[in-house]
Amino acid sequence: MITADPVKKIQFEKLIEQYRSQLIAALSAMLQNSDVEEIVQEASLKVYLNLETIEIDAIKAYWYRTARNLAISRLRHQKVVRHFAADITEALLELQSRADADKVYYDAWSRQLLIDAINRLPPVCRNVFIFRQIDGYSKKEIAEQMNISVHTVDNHLTHGMKLCRRYLKETFGFHEGSLEALLKKA
Amino acid sequence: MSLDEWLGIGLPDDIVEEAIVWVAKLDGGEINVEEKQAFFAWLDSAPEHQWAYEEISEAWSKLRGLQAVKESLIRSEVLHLPARSPIAVGEPNHTGYSLLSWVSICLMIVGMFAGVID
Numbered sequence: 001m002i003t004a005d006p007v008k009k010i011q012f013e014k015l016i017e018q019y020r021s022q023l024i025a026a027l028s029a030m031l032q033n034s035d036v037e038e039i040v041q042e043a044s045l046k047v048y049l050n051l052e053t054i055e056i057d058a059i060k061a062y063w064y065r066t067a068r069n070l071a072i073s074r075l076r077h078q079k080v081v082r083h084f085a086a087d088i089t090e091a092l093l094e095l096q097s098r099a100d101a102d103k104v105y106y107d108a109w110s111r112q113l114l115i116d117a118i119n120r121l122p123p124v125c126r127n128v129f130i131f132r133q134i135d136g137y138s139k140k141e142i143a144e145q146m147n148i149s150v151h152t153v154d155n156h157l158t159h160g161m162k163l164c165r166r167y168l169k170e171t172f173g174f175h176e177g178s179l180e181a182l183l184k185k186a
Numbered sequence: 187m188s189l190d191e192w193l194g195i196g197l198p199d200d201i202v203e204e205a206i207v208w209v210a211k212l213d214g215g216e217i218n219v220e221e222k223q224a225f226f227a228w229l230d231s232a233p234e235h236q237w238a239y240e241e242i243s244e245a246w247s248k249l250r251g252l253q254a255v256k257e258s259l260i261r262s263e264v265l266h267l268p269a270r271s272p273i274a275v276g277e278p279n280h281t282g283y284s285l286l287s288w289v290s291i292c293l294m295i296v297g298m299f300a301g302v303i304d
Contacts, residue, residue, distance in 0.1 A: 019233075026233035030196035064233045065240065072195055110189050114249070115258045123262035132213070133249045134256050139214055157210040161246070162203055168192045 008051045008059065015060050016044060023067055030071050039074060043067035113171060117164040125163070128156035191245035197238050204228070205238035209246050 020040065027036040043066040047059065054062050121129060128146070131137045132153070137145075139153045146153075194202040208225055211217065217225070229235055252259070 023233050026237075029198070029234075061236060064236050068233070068237045072190075075196065111252065111255060113189065114252060115255065118252075119258075119260045126260070127262050130256070130259055130261060133246070134252055134259065136250075154210050157213065158207050161206045161210060161242070165192050165194075165202070165206070168189055172193070 005051060008054070008056055009048075011056055012048065012051060012059050012063075015063065019060065023064065027067060027071055031074060035071075035074055039067055039070045043070055113168060114164070116171075117167040118160075120167055121160050121163055125156045125160045128153055129160035132157060189245075191241040191248070194238055194241055197234055197241075201232075201234045202238045202242065205235065205242040208239060209242050213246065 023040060024036055027039055031039065043063055046066050047054070047063045050062075051059070118126060118129060124146075128142060131142045132139065139150050142148075143150045143153050194205075208228065211221070212225065229239055
C-alpha cells in the first residue's frame with residue numbers, strides 16, 4: 001500500500017474534521033441516513049488511498065466528487081427506486097441499459113433531445129445560444145452584431161440553459177420535487 | 187452523450203440554476219476581482235454548489251458536440267452573423283483560456299480521478 005504524503009494526510013484529516021458535517025448534510029438530501037454514513041466513509045477511504053495522486057489543493061473537491069459519484073451510483077441501485085417506474089431514476093436506469101445495449105442509439109437519442117431543447121428556445125435567446133455555443137462567436141462579437149450588451153448576452157445564455165434543462169427534465173417525466181419526495185420515502 | 191449533467195440528480199433546482207448563472211457568466215467572459223471572489227466563495231460554501239457547477243459546466247462544454255449536426259438547429263431568419271470558419275470541437279476561442287476553462291479543466295481532472303477510483 002502506498003504511504004500517503006504526511007502533509008496531505010494532515011490536510012485531509014483537517015478537511016474531514018471541518019467539512020464532514022457539511023458533506024453529510026448535502027448527501028442527506030439524496031440518500032437515507034444509513035447510506036450517507038457509508039458513502040462518506042467509502043469516499044474518505046478512496047481519497048486517502050489515492051492521496052499520492054491528488055494535488056493538495058484539490059483534495060476537498062476530489063473528496064466531494066467521489067462522494068457524489070458514489071451517491072448517484074447508490075441511488076441508481078436502490079431497490080425502492082425501482083418501485084417508482086415514472087420517476088427519473090427509473091428512466092435513467094432504463095436509458096443506461098439502452099446505452100449498454102446500443103450506445104450509438106442512446107447517443108443519437110440524447111443528441112436529438114438536446115437539439116429539440118434548443119429549437120424550443122425563444123428566437124433571440126436561441127440565436128445567442130447557437131452563436132456562442134455552437135458557432136463559437138465570442139460574447140463581445142455577438143453583442144456588437146446584435147447591438148446588445150454583453151450583460152444581455154449573458155442573460156440570454158443563462159435563460160437558454162435554464163429552459164433547456166427544464167425541457168430535458170420534463171422529457172424524462174421528472175416533475176419538480178418528485179425525486180426529493182421519492183427519496184424521503186426511501 | 188449523456189444528459190445526466192443537465193439534470194443535477196438530487197440537487198435543489200435553485201442551486202442548479204445558480205450554477206447556470208455562474209457558468210454563463212464565466213464562459214469566455216472577463217470578470218472582475220470582486221466577481222471572481224464571489225464565485226469562489228459560492229463554489230466553496232457547499233458541496234452542492236461544487237457538484238452543480240461541475241455538472242452544468244460539463245453539460246455546457248458537451249454542447250460543442252452538436253456542431254456536427256448544427257444543420258438541425260433552427261435559426262431565426264432575422265438574425266445573421268457574418269460567416270466564419272467553424273471552430274474545432276474542444277478548441278478554445280480566440281480569447282484564449284478563460285477562468286471558466288481553467289476551473290473546468292481542474293474540476294474535470296478531479297472528476298476523472300474520482301471516476302477512476304469509483
